[in-house]
Amino acid sequence: MKIVDQNNLSPALVPSTQGASGPESGKRREASRAAVTGDGRDSADLSGLAGKISEAVSKDSTHRATEVEQLRSQVANGTYQVDAAATSRGIVNDSLANAASAGGSSKK
16 A cells, blocks of 8 residues: 655654654654655555555455345345344344433433
8 A cells, every 4th residue: 555645744844753863863854755755745655554454354345245145145035034132132232322322321
């Protein structure tokens, strides 16, 4: 994934580079300068974490698509069985959550 900052902020305005001192401050400034492309725009390459996030989202999407297809097939065949207990728990939990967030009390 590549991020390009179109705002063209100078490295002096970036908070992480202000007030830095010591031997690492030079490295930080060099890194800030290295992030600026030849046309004056900032850019960043995110690989490790962004790749893991993308992979997780992709797996989740595939899993959800499989589940939806199974449910669609069950409904079409007339074999889908509603779990009444799970449905009622969901309705009650949702009502309690809405009452709590609205400032009401769920207990009397």
